Amino acid sequence: MIKYFVIFFVLLSNANGSDLLNITFLGTGTPRPNLDKLGPSILIKANQEELLIDVGRGITLRLNQIGNNYSKINNIYLSHMHYDHIIGLADFWLTSNLWQKKTDTNIYGPKGVKKFCDGLMNSYQLDLKYRYEGNNYSKLKCINFSEISINNNKILVTPFTNDHGHVDNSYGFKILFNDKSIVYSGDTTLSKNVVNNAKGTDILIHEIIATSKKVLDNNKKLRKVFKSHTNINQIIKVLNTCKPKLTILNHALLFGVNEEYVLREIKKSYSGNVIFSKDLMSIDLGEEHNIFNIGK
Ligand SMILES: [Zn+2]
Numbered sequence: 001m002i003k004y005f006v007i008f009f010v011l012l013s014n015a016n017g018s019d020l021l022n023i024t025f026l027g028t029g030t031p032r033p034n035l036d037k038l039g040p041s042i043l044i045k046a047n048q049e050e051l052l053i054d055v056g057r058g059i060t061l062r063l064n065q066i067g068n069n070y071s072k073i074n075n076i077y078l079s080h081m082h083y084d085h086i087i088g089l090a091d092f093w094l095t096s097n098l099w100q101k102k103t104d105t106n107i108y109g110p111k112g113v114k115k116f117c118d119g120l121m122n123s124y125q126l127d128l129k130y131r132y133e134g135n136n137y138s139k140l141k142c143i144n145f146s147e148i149s150i151n152n153n154k155i156l157v158t159p160f161t162n163d164h165g166h167v168d169n170s171y172g173f174k175i176l177f178n179d180k181s182i183v184y185s186g187d188t189t190l191s192k193n194v195v196n197n198a199k200g201t202d203i204l205i206h207e208i209i210a211t212s213k214k215v216l217d218n219n220k221k222l223r224k225v226f227k228s229h230t231n232i233n234q235i236i237k238v239l240n241t242c243k244p245k246l247t248i249l250n251h252a253l254l255f256g257v258n259e260e261y262v263l264r265e266i267k268k269s270y271s272g273n274v275i276f277s278k279d280l281m282s283i284d285l286g287e288e289h290n291i292f293n294i295g296k
Pocket residue numbers: 030031082084085187251
């Protein structure tokens with residue numbers, strides 16, 4: 001009952017142009033296909049503005065589940081060019097056109113983003129030719145992070161580099177709206193930039209990797225992957241330095257261990273609030289954090 005009341009309240013307040021900042025996890029997964037955890041993507045809303053952080057596999061399905069018709073999502077930020085964070089972009093773009101999106105969509109990303117967008121738009125030329133007359137469809141406008149000069153948006157998104165092993169252009173984001181702040185680590189191992197940006201933040205959304213000793217000892221490839229992500233000891237260091245009001249572990253690479261194990265280990269050395277993200281988990285950042293499930 002409380003859940004439905006909260007959802008009703010949010011819909012009502014958004015309709016009235018509330019200045020509440022809301023985040024919804026559309027997908028919380030990794031490259032591994034999982035119906036319960038689609039590809040990484042977060043929808044951020046305030047007033048009439050909506051934006052996405054990353055566009056992983058299946059996000060149009062989640063947007064449909066929450067009744068979002070894409071029309072207000074005019075800015076998308078890509079943390080890096082690993083496919084699990086960008087593979088949903090074509091589907092978002094083409095489906096938003098079918099839904100008659102009127103405005104172009106800005107895609108902010110690291111080096112390589114323009115080439116990626118050009119390739120995407122070329123790849124679907126025939127579909128666009130069949131469906132639309134002339135150039136009459138919404139375009140992707142791809143902008144390299146280095147070219148962002150003015151951010152006119154009311155939600156301020158600032159990219160910062162992190163440390164994702166072999167990926168030379170990988171970013172996290174600091175998101176500010178009024179007096180609220182969210183930090184998204186992106187895919188990274190322990191990163192000074194994440195720590196510096198996340199000190200005292202309202203919400204830290206941080207990736208995590210954890211394995212049993214047996215699995216790690218027997219898997220050479222996994223040991224390599226392990227170095228590009230943040231393990232339990234590292235996240236404890238991050239949290240004890242930053243002390244976010246709420247930490248949400250996301251993009252969890254768990255091998256031979258489960259979420260309960262990870263939380264138990266973290267809580268031995270850190271007493272703050274830590275939870276795991278779930279698809280369609282939504283949070284209002286007001287005087288306190290209201291966490292609820294939307295769309296199910
Ligand atoms: Zn990833």
